[in-house]
Amino acid sequence: MYPFDYPTQTVFYLVLYGATLVLHVLPMNYVLAGSTYLAFLGVWEALRGPALAQRPIVEVLRDWMPFALGVTITAAVAPLLFLQILYQRPFYTANLLLFHRWMAILPVLIAAFYLLYLQKSKRWHHFSAWVRAVVSVGILCCFAFVAWSFTENHLLSTRGQEVWTEVYGSNRWFYRDPELMPRLTVWYVGAFPVLAAALIAQFWSTGFVRRDENAAPDPVTDPAIRTLAVLALGGLVASVFAGGGYFVFLEEPIRQRLTARDVWPYLAGATLGIIVQAVIWRRVWQRAWIDGRTLTFLCLAVVGAVGSATALREARRTSTIDLNQYASMHVTASIVGGLGTFLLFLFVCTGALIAVVVAVRRGLIAGSQPPIE
Amino acid sequence: MDFPYYPINDFGPLMKGMVIGGVGIVHVFLAQFAIGGGILLCVFQWLAMTGRSKLAREFVDGYFRWLVLISFVLGALTGVAIWLTTIQISPRTIGLMVQEFHWLWATEWTFFCLEVGSGYAFYRYGPRLPDRTRLGLLMSYSFASWMSLFWINGILSWQLTPAQWLEDHTVWSGFFNPSFWPSLIFRTITALAEAGLFACLVINLVKAWTRAEKKEMLHRAFYFLAPMAAMPLVGFWYFAVVPDDSRRWVMGESVAMTMFMMLGVGTSLLIGCYAVFMIFNRRNFISAMTSLLLIALAMGATAGGEFVREGMRKPYTVRNVLYCNSVTEEEIARLRIEGCAIHDPYPLKDAAEIPTEQLRLGAKVYRLQCSICHTVDGANGILGLTRTWTPGQMRLNIAQLQRTKPFMPPFAGTAQELEALVQWLAWREAESPATWETSDRPEVLRQIQAHLDEVGTVSGLELMHNKLGDGKSAKAAQSQP
Numbered sequence: 001m002y003p004f005d006y007p008t009q010t011v012f013y014l015v016l017y018g019a020t021l022v023l024h025v026l027p028m029n030y031v032l033a034g035s036t037y038l039a040f041l042g043v044w045e046a047l048r049g050p051a052l053a054q055r056p057i058v059e060v061l062r063d064w065m066p067f068a069l070g071v072t073i074t075a076a077v078a079p080l081l082f083l084q085i086l087y088q089r090p091f092y093t094a095n096l097l098l099f100h101r102w103m104a105i106l107p108v109l110i111a112a113f114y115l116l117y118l119q120k121s122k123r124w125h126h127f128s129a130w131v132r133a134v135v136s137v138g139i140l141c142c143f144a145f146v147a148w149s150f151t152e153n154h155l156l157s158t159r160g161q162e163v164w165t166e167v168y169g170s171n172r173w174f175y176r177d178p179e180l181m182p183r184l185t186v187w188y189v190g191a192f193p194v195l196a197a198a199l200i201a202q203f204w205s206t207g208f209v210r211r212d213e214n215a216a217p218d219p220v221t222d223p224a225i226r227t228l229a230v231l232a233l234g235g236l237v238a239s240v241f242a243g244g245g246y247f248v249f250l251e252e253p254i255r256q257r258l259t260a261r262d263v264w265p266y267l268a269g270a271t272l273g274i275i276v277q278a279v280i281w282r283r284v285w286q287r288a289w290i291d292g293r294t295l296t297f298l299c300l301a302v303v304g305a306v307g308s309a310t311a312l313r314e315a316r317r318t319s320t321i322d323l324n325q326y327a328s329m330h331v332t333a334s335i336v337g338g339l340g341t342f343l344l345f346l347f348v349c350t351g352a353l354i355a356v357v358v359a360v361r362r363g364l365i366a367g368s369q370p371p372i373e
Numbered sequence: 374m375d376f377p378y379y380p381i382n383d384f385g386p387l388m389k390g391m392v393i394g395g396v397g398i399v400h401v402f403l404a405q406f407a408i409g410g411g412i413l414l415c416v417f418q419w420l421a422m423t424g425r426s427k428l429a430r431e432f433v434d435g436y437f438r439w440l441v442l443i444s445f446v447l448g449a450l451t452g453v454a455i456w457l458t459t460i461q462i463s464p465r466t467i468g469l470m471v472q473e474f475h476w477l478w479a480t481e482w483t484f485f486c487l488e489v490g491s492g493y494a495f496y497r498y499g500p501r502l503p504d505r506t507r508l509g510l511l512m513s514y515s516f517a518s519w520m521s522l523f524w525i526n527g528i529l530s531w532q533l534t535p536a537q538w539l540e541d542h543t544v545w546s547g548f549f550n551p552s553f554w555p556s557l558i559f560r561t562i563t564a565l566a567e568a569g570l571f572a573c574l575v576i577n578l579v580k581a582w583t584r585a586e587k588k589e590m591l592h593r594a595f596y597f598l599a600p601m602a603a604m605p606l607v608g609f610w611y612f613a614v615v616p617d618d619s620r621r622w623v624m625g626e627s628v629a630m631t632m633f634m635m636l637g638v639g640t641s642l643l644i645g646c647y648a649v650f651m652i653f654n655r656r657n658f659i660s661a662m663t664s665l666l667l668i669a670l671a672m673g674a675t676a677g678g679e680f681v682r683e684g685m686r687k688p689y690t691v692r693n694v695l696y697c698n699s700v701t702e703e704e705i706a707r708l709r710i711e712g713c714a715i716h717d718p719y720p721l722k723d724a725a726e727i728p729t730e731q732l733r734l735g736a737k738v739y740r741l742q743c744s745i746c747h748t749v750d751g752a753n754g755i756l757g758l759t760r761t762w763t764p765g766q767m768r769l770n771i772a773q774l775q776r777t778k779p780f781m782p783p784f785a786g787t788a789q790e791l792e793a794l795v796q797w798l799a800w801r802e803a804e805s806p807a808t809w810e811t812s813d814r815p816e817v818l819r820q821i822q823a824h825l826d827e828v829g830t831v832s833g834l835e836l837m838h839n840k841l842g843d844g845k846s847a848k849a850a851q852s853q854p
Contacts, residue, residue, distance in 0.1 A: 067493050067497070070445055070449065070489055070493060071489065073449055073450065073453065074449070074482075074485050074486055074489045075486075076453075077453075077482045077485060078479060078482050080456070081471065081475055081478055081479055081482070082475070084467075084468065084471045084475075085471065085472070085475055088464075088468050088471075088472075089377060089379075092379060092460050092464035092467075092468065093379060093380060095457065095460045095461065095464075096379055096380045096381070096382060096460070096461060096464065097380055099382050099461070102457070103454075103457060103458070103461065106450055106451075106453065106454045106457065109450055110446060110447060110450050113446040113450070114442075114446060117442065117446075161718055164380065164718075164719075165718050165719060165720065168380045168719045168720065168722075169719070169720040169722065171722055329472070332472065333472050333475060336472070336473055336474075336475070336476070336542075336544050337476070337543055337544035337545060338474070338475075338476025338477050338479075338480070338544045339476050341476060341477065341480050342476045342477075342479045342480045342483070345480045345483045345484070346479075346480075346483050348483075349483040349484060349486055349487040349517070350483075352487050352491075352513060352517075353486065353487055353490045353491075355513075356487075356490055356491050356494050356510065356513060357494075359506050359509055359510070360494050360498050360502065360506065360510070362506070363498070363501075363502040363503055363506035363507075364498060364501060364502065366503050366506075367501045367502055367503055
């Protein structure tokens with residue numbers, strides 16, 4: 001089974017990379033799809049007036065997007081680290097070839113971050129609908145640029161010396177790869193089911209969504225939940241079509257690699273994840289409520305689908321980059337010390353984070369009690 | 374030959390060191406603000422809880438909002454920027470650092486996660502939480518942010534003083550290197566001072582407080598500058614453990630380094646004097662504008678300090694391992710036989726404008742070996758530096774670069790490549806004429822080879838140590854500071 005036929009050290013770093021990348025992809029999808037949603041709503045409201053049915057979703061997104069971006073950036077550090085162990089030369093080369101264009105993601109992200117805080121501020125509603133729409137679309141453009149740049153960088157890193165030499169000599173600012181748009185589309189549309197699942201989990205945890213059929217229908221909650229279902233189902237259907245289109249678009253050797261037997265478990269995982277999500281969302285759309293057990297299944301399906309897609313992404317990359325040529329570097333990296341320290345503090349800091357959540361919950365409950373006279 | 378060639382970018386008139394330095398200074402300044410800010414907030418929260426200050430709670434919430442807006446956004450992204458900029462400037466350096474210390478970097482990441490989690494929890498829920506929980510969150514945040522300094526400090530200080538690591542290559546001997554503790558303590562003191570100065574600004578921005586209330590809070594904030602009194606001592610400790618040659622440069626042998634050092638010392642001294650003035654005279658007040666000025670001075674001190682720290686490593690990025698032009702000590706001997714530029718797969722971007730093959734080779738040699746620290750005619754421009762040299766002098770000075778300037782790496786190429794570089798420099802100096810005669814006289818190449826052989830591939834620092842007659846090699850001297 002892929003990737004276990006590589007040398008042990010390579011597999012070790014690949015698994016770590018994949019696991020930490022999933023931790024990055026989940027909040028990243030929230031940010032990408034969330035900014036799209038807000039931009040769409042912003043333009044809609046500027047043209048047609050307030051969209052009251054969407055207000056609960058919009059409020060939660062506006063409130064949580066800066067945090068989600070902070071988590072996305074922080075979560076990107078670990079995969080970026082392991083990426084440099086696994087694919088050091090191709091990754092650095094792509095960075096260097098894209099130069100200013102690649103580095104531009106940083107000021108763009110800073111601008112987007114501050115605009116997200118503006119969107120969250122109390123002052124936001126004092127702006128006219130058109131100003132709000134322009135800012136929201138601006139934020140989306142920033143994230144779209146970053147997503148595009150990452151895809152461009154990734155594809156360039158897989159192309160090898162001949163293309164690198166040609167790109168360097170050409171003085172071009174952009175690397176136009178025919179695979180860029182199909183690939184970006186898959187990741188983009190795939191972000192919506194993740195966003196929908198995250199939002200319904202947020203609603204569930206705050207008691208905003210009905211948790212069983214006995215609860216009375218709610219004129220505010222139910223339409224918002226159904227909107228999420230539509231968003232998720234639309235994203236799932238689009239993901240299937242985009243994934244299929246991307247697959248057809250790929251060159252034959254890559255297609256063969258992605259349908260090889262050792263990759264089947266990930267294809268099956270992605271397919272199962274999509275089906276389970278679709279079934280759950282269809283039920284949510286019909287009933288406008290979700291119980292805890294179903295929500296857990298939904299979250300597991302999302303993580304399963306994203307995890308499988310991440311593995312397929314790596315299989316695509318290793319179909320053009322021969323990882324075995326870097327195996328000696330992986331061996332060298334694996335013998336340096338510090339793994340025990342990392343595992344120890346991973347445990348400690350995860351525990352501390354859980355303690356933070358528990359303490360805040362308790363603190364909020366205590367804070368909401370009337371003071372004892 | 375298995376030499377990792379990367380595409381090298383031209384930064385125009387900007388020296389690459391200035392770019393990484395600029396990004397680095399901004400990031401270090403913001404990161405120190407976040408670290409010191411965490412500790413400061415813990416103390417003010419404690420003041421509020423113990424009834425020592427009625428305003429402290431309100432201040433903590435206001436200060437934290439600034440911390441999130443500045444440090445969580447600009448601080449975090451300049452951290453990523455420094456990483457990506459290092460890749461742009463020296464991919465081999467960052468590659469080596471990642472290779473050797475990736476588990477410690479990953480450990481630092483676990484603390485980033487805790488820092489972000491605790492920080493956002495406080496930002497979001499802090500005002501609604503009871504005091505004990507608030508203090509717990511702030512302690513978690515400040516501990517995590519200080520630990521991120523702890524881990525990165527070990528990796529950065531290893532670059533200058535790898536010491537025992539050169540012998541045993543174990544991660545802990547590299548991490549707990551001779552300059553680790555003085556550097557960590559110095560940075561912690563700086564972080565506290567920065568946090569105190571930012572606090573002064575925030576206090577002045579609170580509209581609801583009276584002047585007397587602001588004065589009370591300002592004096593409390595200024596206590597965070599008190600540890601600056603230990604700076605001279607820690608500074609001496611630091612300079613006592615860095616390599617002898619690095620210390621000499623800072624102490625006068627390199628005017629630029631000495632001036633930047635004096636900038637750091639001078640601005641710190643000014644801030645320190647102001648701190649004494651505020652701590653010991655409780656009638657004094659400090660306005661928002663003065664706070665801003667002091668913050669600007671602190672930025673100047675950080676800039677001076679970071680410039681010195683980076684410059685002291687020359688000619689290495691990792692001492693005794695990797696030269697600043699991304700060639701290792703071991704590779705130089707091989708490159709002198711096999712050539713450095715002939716295997717470079719990346720074409721010249723202006724190849725069509727260069728009239729001869731020799732000049733094109735020279736341009737590639739410049740790109741590979743010189744462009745990391747020099748521009749052609751901008752900052753630290755190579756044409757300006759060599760303008761008055763005769764061709765013979767140029768051949769000698771470049772062939773024996775480590776003698777010309779001990780903080781330069783030895784030339785890593787063949788005699789033909791060196792002559793190509795000399796010709797390219799002369800051609801550029803002559804304003805790039807359309808024709809240029811190729812210089813291939815055997816006696817010239819023989820002379821260059823003799824110059825190269827005379828000095829060998831030994832580093833300038835080793836030459837210095839030998840000349841100084843201390844009888845130690847640079848490596849041995851460095852490993853026992």
